[in-house]
Each structure stands twice: as structure tokens, then as C-alpha cells.
Amino acid sequence: MGKYIVRRLLATIPVLIGITFITSAMVSLAPGDAVKLMLGSETANAANVERLQKELGLDRPWYEQYFRYMKGLLKGDMGRSIVYHRPAADQIKEKLGNTVVLAISSAIFALVVSIPLGVLAAAKRRSWVDYAATTLAMIGVSLPGFYLGLLMILLFGVKLGWLPIRGMGATDAGLWAYLRHLIMPSITLGSALAAILTRLTRSSVLEALSQDYVRTARAKGVHEKMVLYKHALRNALLPVATTFGLQFGSLLGGAVITETIFSWPGIGMLAVNAVKQRDIPVIQGTTLVFALSFVLVTLAVDILYMLIDPRIRYE
Amino acid sequence: MSKEATSTIRSEFAHVVRVFFRHKLGVVGLVMLIVFAGAAVFAPAVAPRDPYEMDLASPFLPPGSSGYILGTDNYGRDILSRLIHGSRISLLIGIVVVSIATVIGSVLGLVAGYYGGFIDNLVMRLVEVFYSFPFLILVIGVMAILGPSVFNVMIVLGLVSWPLYARLVRAQVMALKSEDFVKAAGALGCSDARIMFRHILPNVLTPVIVSATLGIPGAILSSASLGFLGFGVQPPTPEWGAMVSEAKDFILLNSNMIIWPGMCIFLVVLSFNFVGDALRDALDPRLAKQLN
Numbered sequence: 001m002g003k004y005i006v007r008r009l010l011a012t013i014p015v016l017i018g019i020t021f022i023t024s025a026m027v028s029l030a031p032g033d034a035v036k037l038m039l040g041s042e043t044a045n046a047a048n049v050e051r052l053q054k055e056l057g058l059d060r061p062w063y064e065q066y067f068r069y070m071k072g073l074l075k076g077d078m079g080r081s082i083v084y085h086r087p088a089a090d091q092i093k094e095k096l097g098n099t100v101v102l103a104i105s106s107a108i109f110a111l112v113v114s115i116p117l118g119v120l121a122a123a124k125r126r127s128w129v130d131y132a133a134t135t136l137a138m139i140g141v142s143l144p145g146f147y148l149g150l151l152m153i154l155l156f157g158v159k160l161g162w163l164p165i166r167g168m169g170a171t172d173a174g175l176w177a178y179l180r181h182l183i184m185p186s187i188t189l190g191s192a193l194a195a196i197l198t199r200l201t202r203s204s205v206l207e208a209l210s211q212d213y214v215r216t217a218r219a220k221g222v223h224e225k226m227v228l229y230k231h232a233l234r235n236a237l238l239p240v241a242t243t244f245g246l247q248f249g250s251l252l253g254g255a256v257i258t259e260t261i262f263s264w265p266g267i268g269m270l271a272v273n274a275v276k277q278r279d280i281p282v283i284q285g286t287t288l289v290f291a292l293s294f295v296l297v298t299l300a301v302d303i304l305y306m307l308i309d310p311r312i313r314y315e
Numbered sequence: 316m317s318k319e320a321t322s323t324i325r326s327e328f329a330h331v332v333r334v335f336f337r338h339k340l341g342v343v344g345l346v347m348l349i350v351f352a353g354a355a356v357f358a359p360a361v362a363p364r365d366p367y368e369m370d371l372a373s374p375f376l377p378p379g380s381s382g383y384i385l386g387t388d389n390y391g392r393d394i395l396s397r398l399i400h401g402s403r404i405s406l407l408i409g410i411v412v413v414s415i416a417t418v419i420g421s422v423l424g425l426v427a428g429y430y431g432g433f434i435d436n437l438v439m440r441l442v443e444v445f446y447s448f449p450f451l452i453l454v455i456g457v458m459a460i461l462g463p464s465v466f467n468v469m470i471v472l473g474l475v476s477w478p479l480y481a482r483l484v485r486a487q488v489m490a491l492k493s494e495d496f497v498k499a500a501g502a503l504g505c506s507d508a509r510i511m512f513r514h515i516l517p518n519v520l521t522p523v524i525v526s527a528t529l530g531i532p533g534a535i536l537s538s539a540s541l542g543f544l545g546f547g548v549q550p551p552t553p554e555w556g557a558m559v560s561e562a563k564d565f566i567l568l569n570s571n572m573i574i575w576p577g578m579c580i581f582l583v584v585l586s587f588n589f590v591g592d593a594l595r596d597a598l599d600p601r602l603a604k605q606l607n
Contacts, residue, residue, distance in 0.1 A: 014444075015443050015447050018441070018447075022448075026456060139585070142584040142585040144539055144584070145540070146559060147573075147581060150577065153566060154570050158570075249449060250449060252449045253450050253451035253452055256452065257544065271452065272455070275458075283456055286452070287452055287453070290452045291447055291452070294447055294449055
């Protein structure tokens with residue numbers, strides 16, 4: 001087991017190198033001149049261009065640029081924001097927590113909705129509950145996140161006035177106000193995941209219900225509820241757990257859109273604004289942080305997965 | 316081809332069609348797609364007005380106003396005409412993106428699965444790197460650098476979507492590599508390229524077709540999301556995502572502008588998902604598991 005974990009950790013090294021390589025190359029990949037792009041047309045005179053080029057190390061060969069970038073990264077230095085003139089790492093640190101909160105609450109929303117719904121749909125196969133659940137799941141997969149978010153703003157924010165439509169409220173407004181701000185963004189971000197997990201829970205419970213051990217349990221006269229929850233669900237949850245882990249990372253990507261709609265001050269919004277302002281160090285930094293969190297989450301899921309299911313041994 | 320072989324192929328095809336049409340939602344999806352495709356192909360003829368024509372005297376008309384079935388937007392442009400022209404862009408992007416991705420993915424997957432060893436390792440590491448970026452973040456980062464346009468949206472989305480197909484094809488090729496017909500082709504002196512493209516490729520096409528069908532709505536959603544964020548197709552081009560993005564500035568004033576373009580994205584994506592599911596059941600029920 002320890003051997004597997006070590007091997008799994010080693011396997012992430014080339015991935016990390018690849019990621020840093022891509023983020024490092026983002027500056028030099030720009031067609032034309034990234035520096036001129038960053039400066040904008042008014043301030044892009046020769047002196048300014050040369051100064052910024054030196055500051056970013058763009059006058060060096062690419063491998064030197066990469067090592068310089070890596071050396072900075074290992075010291076926690078992601079460069080300075082060109083727009084705000086402060087370390088990109090500081091900006092990211094300030095906002096990362098908000099994105100984590102949003103991702104976790106969306107994940108909780110997805111789990112709380114999808115597992116009971118999926119189990120119910122499987123237990124009452126071909127009933128109206130089943131059709132309602134599968135239809136909802138299909139809608140959830142097909143609905144663009146930004147559309148759902150805007151529709152909810154129209155309904156619950158504008159028309160009914162029940163929920164706040166932007167930001168996270170005043171810092172001293174208390175927990176309840178904070179949670180109220182969190183409701184619509186979490187549903188927006190979590191709905192696609194909820195849909196995927198509902199379909200998966202349904203199909204894997206159905207599969208478990210067709211297994212021999214379920215027939216045996218029924219034949220023994222075990223109560224149907226016990227069969228469902230104790231025998232079928234327990235075995236069905238494993239694929240659900242894996243998919244949940246893998247998809248948790250993609251919540252991070254969706255966060256970009258959700259944060260933009262609801263002005264939620266996380267790193268998704270930071271990334272979007274950085275792109276709009278051509279603030280390349282911040283773009284590099286946010287991309288890197290997103291990719292790193294994604295890799296770490298996947299790694300954690302893989303290891304946890306192996307601990308949960310002793311049958312799994314990756315070769 | 317002998318007569319017998321032709322008839323087996325024909326009856327297999329008939330079987331696929333039969334299973335597909337048993338799928339009610341698949342048929343519903345197909346019909347909706349035909350409608351959207353018709354709108355896209357015949358857009359200039361079907362659209363009641365010029366999608367770019369502004370009428371600043373009559374902005375925000377409600378649906379059902381005379382001459383404007385779905386009303387007008389903030390510049391007094393006809394929303395319906397813009398939606399009809401928008402279907403061209405969305406469908407084109409979806410199809411081109413998936414074509415780019417399947418071609419790159421299939422070739423890399425074939426080569427990796429067939430040769431194994433170093434090449435396989437290289438391709439799979441590359442796949443992992445791509446998988447380790449949250450998709451949208453990577454796309455936004457690259458779009459930020461290349462600059463927004465329909466062409467760039469297609470290229471970028473295509474270039475980052477191939478790993479799925481590479482993985483799929485590689486797994487299939489590895490399973491097929493030890494089959495007798497492949498060994499026989501090798502023994503007959505076929506070149507590697509011929510074995511890969513003439514003998515192995517046709518046998519792995521089914522899962523590729525199914526996941527490509529299910530990949531189109533993903534590409535449409537991604538391009539709409541890019542348009543919405545302002546990094547994709549730019550206004551005044553009537554791309555649906557960009558239309559929603561323009562509309563969101565008027566959310567307190569007018570909901571009509573948001574509802575229709577969003578609805579179009581939703582319906583197209585839903586239709587492709589219906590058709591993809593039905594196609595999967597029809598072509599190979601075992602696939603349902605592999606693709607999940």
C-alpha cells in the first residue's frame with residue numbers, strides 16, 4: 001500500500017512539470033508581443049517595452065525563463081500583478097478561501113440532492129419518481145450554468161426578492177446573511193454535478209439490486225428497506241464516490257462562471273478580471289493554482305479510493 | 316464485397332436504426348436537431364429580419380409585438396432573427412471542435428496503443444497534463460492570449476478536447492492488438508500504418524462516434540460559456556452565449572433578452588444528449604459503462 005502511494009506521488013511529478021511548463025510558457029506563447037499587449041497601445045513605447053521585458057525576464061532564452069519561473073514559484077513568488085502592482089500570490093491567497101467555500105457548499109448541495117434522489121429512483125424503478133428524477137438529471141446536465149444562475153436571479157432575486165443576487169454580504173452581517181448569499185451560487189455550481197451523480201447513483205443501485213447477494217438477502221427474508229440501504233446502497237456508493245472525487249475538481253472550473261454571475265470574490269473572478277486586464281502574472285498564477293488543486297484533489301481521491309476498496313490495486 | 320456480407324451490414328444497420336427509433340427521447344432529440352440544423356442552413360431565408368439591423372426607436376419590445384415574434388433587444392434588433400443566425404455559429408463550433416478533437420485523439424490513441432512503450436508513455440503523460448487542468452481555465456487562459464474570435468474558439472476547444480478520444484481509442488487498440496486478424500495482417504507484411512488505419516481503426520470507430528455525439532453538446536456549452544464570459548465570439552455577432560452576456564446587463568430591466576438565447580443553448584444541448592444516449596444504446600449497450 002505504501003509502495004502504491006509512493007508510486008502514485010512520483011507519477012504526479014511529470015504532471016506538475018507539464019503544468020508549470022504550460023503556465024510558464026503562457027507569456028511567450030502570445031502572438032505578437034505579450035508585453036505590448038500588457039502595456040496597451042498608449043504606453044507601449046520602446047523604453048517601456050524594454051523595461052517590462054527585462055522585468056519579466058523575456059529577453060532570456062526559454063529554458064532560463066522556465067528555471068527563473070520555477071525558482072520563484074518554490075519561494076512562493078508568482079510574479080507581480082501588472083495592474084495592481086502587488087504580488088499575484090497575495091491576491092490569490094486572499095481569494096482562494098472564498099472559492100473553496102463555494103466549491104464545498106456546492107458539493108454538499110450536489111450530494112444531498114443526488115444520492116437520495118438516485119436511490120429513490122432506483123428503488124421505485126419506472127414509477128413517476130424515477131421518471132421525474134431522470135428528467136431532472138437530464139435537464140441538469142444540459143442546462144448551461146450561467147443560464148441557470150441568471151434564471152434564479154430573475155426568479156428569486158428580482159421577481160420574488162427572496163435572495164441577494166451578488167457578492168457575499170457585509171463582513172459583520174452574521175452567518176445567516178452569509179449563507180443566504182451562498183445559496184444561489186452553490187445551486188448554480190452544484191447542479192451539473194448533482195445531475196451526474198443522480199444518474200450514476202440510480203444506475204449503480206439498480207446494478208447492485210440485480211446481484212446475487214441481494215437475492216440471497218431477500219430470500220433470507222431481510223426487510224426490503226434493509227436490503228436497499230445495507231446491501232445495495234453500500235456497494236453502489238463506490239463508483240459514486242470515485243466520480244464525485246473526479247468531478248470535484250471540475251467544480252473549480254465552473255467556479256469561474258458562477259463567481260462572475262454572482263460577483264463572488266473568489267479566484268475564478270480574479271482569473272476572469274486578470275484576463276480582461278491582460279494581467280499575465282495573475283493569469284499564470286490563477287491557472288497554476290486551479291491546476292494544482294485539481295491534481296491534489298485527484299491524488300487524494302485515488303489514495304482514499306484504494307483505502308476504501310481493498311480490491312483495487314493500481315499497477 | 317460479397318452479397319452475403321452486404322446483407323449482414325444492411326441488417327445490422329437496420330437493427331441500429333430500429334433500436335434508435337425505439338428510444339422516444341432519441342427521436343425527439345433528432346427532430347429538434349433537424350429543426351435547428353434547418354434554421355442554421357437556411358438562416359438568411361428563414362429569419363424574418365437582418366440580425367444586425369438596429370432600430371433604436373423600439374428597444375426591449377415584448378414577444379408578440381408586431382413584426383417581432385420574440386421581441387427586440389437593447390438595440391431594437393429582432394431577437395428571433397439573431398437566434399436563427401446564432402444556430403449557425405453554435406452548430407458549426409460544436410461540429411468543428413469535435414472533428415478536430417476526434418482526429419487528433421484517434422491518431423494519438425492509435426499510435427500510443429499500437430506501439431506502446433515510450434511513445435505510449437509520452438502520449439499518456441500528455442493526456443494527464445491536459446486532464447489536470449480544469450478545462451475551462453485552460454481554455455480561458457489560452458483564449459486570453461490568442462484573442463477572441465470564432466476561429467480561435469474552435470481551434471482552442473478542439474486542441475484541448477482530444478485527450479478523451481485518445482484515451483478511449485488507446486484502450487480499444489490495446490485490446491485489439493493481440494487479436495488474430497491484426498496478427499494476420501502483420502504476417503501478410505502490411506505496414507504499421509496500414510494495420511493501424513485499415514484494420515484496427517474501423518473496429519474502434521463505434522465508441523468514437525458515440526462519444527463524439529456526446530462531445531458536441533459539451534463543445535457547444537463551452538463555447539457558449541466563453542461567449543458569456545466575453546472571451547469567445549464577440550458581439551455584435553449573434554452567438555447565443557454572447558447574447559446572454561449582453562442581456563445580463565439589463566437583467567433588472569428586461570428578462571426577455573436572457574430567456575430566449577439561453578433556452579436555445581439548453582434545447583440544442585439537450586437534443587444532442589438525447590440523440591447521443593439513443594445512439595449509444597443502439598450501437599453498443601456495453602459502451603454505456605465504458606464511457607461513464
